[in-house]
Each structure stands twice: as structure tokens, then as C-alpha cells.
Amino acid sequence: MRKYVEFARVQMQVHAAYSAWFWANTFSILLRMLVIYFFWKAVYSSRTEIEGLPFEGMITYIIIAMFLQMFVSGVGQELAHTIKDGNVAIELMRPYNLITRLVAMDLGDKVIHFVRGALPLSILAFIFMDITLPTSWQSGLLFFISAFMGIWIGTFFDLLIAILAFWTINLWGLQVMKEAVISFFSGALVPLILFPEWFQTISLFLPFQAMVYVPVAIYTGILSGTEAWLALGSQVFWAVSLFVLLRVLWSIAIKKVTIFGG
């Protein structure tokens, strides 16, 4: 365990060293918040609510979802590159579990991103953008649990996709495709209740809504009471199934490495 904590710590220091990327990120997020704000302001210019959501509720959902989506993926890129450049063979000989190491490093990354990026920026959003607090302290607490699960599910899914790097070299395409699918089905762009019925039904059976929609819907009160607990239950289901799937696929993929390396 100690070594993994150490990996997470080192990753935080690495992150702090690249300040150009930090500022680029911060600035880009600010820009996106501006686009979102003006876009939704224009949408609401001729009405007071959409599907029962007033402007404040909508902008709160969209902004929180945007922040959460940034934490949903991340570690897959690293794994995909390790596979592609062949280092995976060496990594597998080292005295740690490669996946656990990557997850630990990713965790370090996320902690520092949260402290240096998401936290100050969301405080800014609270002050300038009509964002509201959770409807009650229970839903606030539930949001944190649910968001944690969502990030967990997202990380497993990310790793699953990254393993595909054993079979393709177009990592950029893989990444873009994954991002598109996630922003499509996870409710990261708009609350799923705005989607047509059939689309909502489909996404109910996919793991993506558990990444972003469920936590943020709990935060904004779209899901509450029994519904919220049920949604949390589905998150547990996805977290466990993706974890198992990852184990299976990884053990299959590793066999391919030995064939590859000769």
C-alpha cells in the first residue's frame, strides 16, 4: 500500500511542476463556463423553466456536470501509451500491480486538480453565476458518495478502453470516441430528463449515466428520496461489474504481451 501512496504523492509533484498546462487548463475551463453561461442565458431569455428546471437549476446542473466530467476519465491515456510504446512488458516485471499503480497516480492527479483547479473555479462560479447549493445537507452528502462512485466507474471504463490499445494504434481516435460517447450518454451536456423518452430508456441500461447524471441529479434535486437510493444502487452494480470485466480483459490482454514480446 505504501508504495502506491508514494506514487500518488510523486504524481502531485509532477503536476505542480508543469505550470503552463495548469494555467492553460484553468483558462480553458473559464472560457467554457462563459460559453455555457451565455448559451443558457439565451435559451432562457424567452421562458422561465424547461422540464421543471428554472435557469438557476439548469446552470447549476450544467456547471457541476462539467466539473465532474473532468474527473471521470484520465488514467486510460497513460495505460494506452504504455501499451503502445511497448513499455508495458517492462512494467509487468516490476514489483507492483501496473493497474493499481496507475490508479494511484491518477488519484494523486485528481486530488491536486480538485484543490488547484475545480475548487477555486467552482467558488468563482458560485459567486458570479447564480449557482445554488444542494437542496439539503442529505442530498449534499449523497452527492459526494455518488460522485465518488461515478469517478470510480469512469476510471474503470477508461482503463477498459485503454486496453484496446493492444489492438489499435490510433490512440487519439480512441480517446475522442470515448469522450464523445461519454458526453453523449452520461448527461454531461444536458440533464437526461431533457432527452426523448427512448433515449432515456436506452441510457438507463448503460453505465454512463452513473458517471455524471446520477450524482449531479442528486445534487440539484432532480433525483431524491427512493429514486436517489435506487440510482445509487445501480452505481454500485456498475462499479462491481466494470471492475470484474476489467480484471478479465486485462488477464486476456496480458497473455497477448508475452506472445508479442517473444
Add this chain to the structure above:
Amino acid sequence: MLSRYIKLYYLFCKQNLKVMLEYRMDFLLGVLSVMLQQFAGIFFVKIVFDHIHALNGWTFYEILFIYGIAATGRSIHHIFFDNLWTLGWQYIRPGKFDRLLIRPINPLFHFIADRLQQDGFGQLFIGIIVIGTAMPHLSISWGVLEFFILVVMIIASGFIFVAINLFFATLSFWMVDSLPIVWTIFNLSDFARYPLTIYHKGIRHFLTWIVPYGFTAFYPAAYFIEGSGFERLALLTPVVAIVSCIFAYWFWNRGLKAFTSTGS
């Protein structure tokens, strides 16, 4: 001189195509992924318009049209000039840029021709479909002249994307890798996907006169939308494209002069 460069470009392309055909699965994956990405953006607009009739006076098809021009213009940049993204981390940092400098051709030409990015075809495809879908719904009759202007506008849009990326990529000559800056500026183009009239005046002026992303989609589209009030400004699009390209190229040449290789 020119014919030599055309022939050279053809030879570069042939090499790139060979690579593409070698990895067919990856070609498909790339095209499909970009199409999906664009589709997600369009779907988002569709969902929103299921609940409203107009966005600040703009109809669904007008927004689609803006979107389509942005996507098609960007695809020109994506297919033919994608290498601009890699100047810092693939050429200057590892010292590979020196290789281009000792060749008897223009280094910028060599650098651009080094890569043909197949993934951009997905963007081109979607862009054309979106424009085609939106066109019949605009209250303008499409003649040969209108088509011609549309094509000119799209090419101009593409070259504005190129000029902006070239300008900020050039900073790499001084700071080794300017990718974070290029990327941040590129994100500004997100603004251009919607009518600029929904934004604060300051943002609008910035995107018109400082970093002219407004001319990559909104202004060219507004030319074809009756009563948009921007028909006149829209005609400036090709001018803006030419001026920004000249300016970026001048800056590139200054960068080249200041360039000292990462020594070893």
C-alpha cells in the same frame, strides 16, 4: 517553382496515403470518432431546440448552418494542417526541426506536408451533411453564385483556423513548446459555434478583431441568413483570412530567425 511544390506535395501525400492504407482499422476508427464527436454537439443543439423555438431569434436550422460551416472549415485545417499541433513536442524539443532547415525547400511547406491527418475526413463529411440539411430551410434561393460564395467562405474559414494555430505554434521557437497556449486559444473557437449575438459585447469584439474566430463560422453563415444584420461584415471573411495568413507567416519567419536549436 510552384509546379515543383505541387509535385512535391503530391509525393508527400502519396507516402501519407500508403500509411493510411496500411492501418485501415485505425483510419476507420479515426473518421468514426470525429463524426461521433461532431454528432454529439449537434445532438445537444437538437435536444435544446426540442424545448425552445428560437435561440435569441435564431432558428434551429440557422444554428445548424453555423455549426456546419465551422465543422467544414475546421476539417480543412484538420486534414491538411494538423501538423501545426506538433511543432513543439515532436519537432523542436527532440531536435528534429533542424532536419527541415537543411532541405532545399521552404521549411513551413515541408513541416505542413509531413502529415496528412485522415481523421479530419470525418469532420468534413459531417460538416457537409449538416450544411446540406440546413440549406433548404434558410430563406435564400441557392444559385450558382451563392454556392460559389459558400465555398469561398468555407475555405476562408479553414485558413483562419490555420493562421491562428500557425501564429501561436510559432511561439514554440522561443519557448520550445507552446502547445498549452495553442490549445487554449483553439478552445476559443467553441464560442464561434453559436451566434455571437448571444455573448457580451466585449467577447464579440474580441472574437471579431483580435482572435477572429467569429469569421470561421458565424459571420460567413450570417451572410446567408436574411435580416441577420451582418451581411456586410460577412463579406470581409476572405479578407480576414488573407490578412491573418500573411500576418501569421510573417511571424513564422521572425520565429525562424530567432530559432536556436535545442542543443545537445
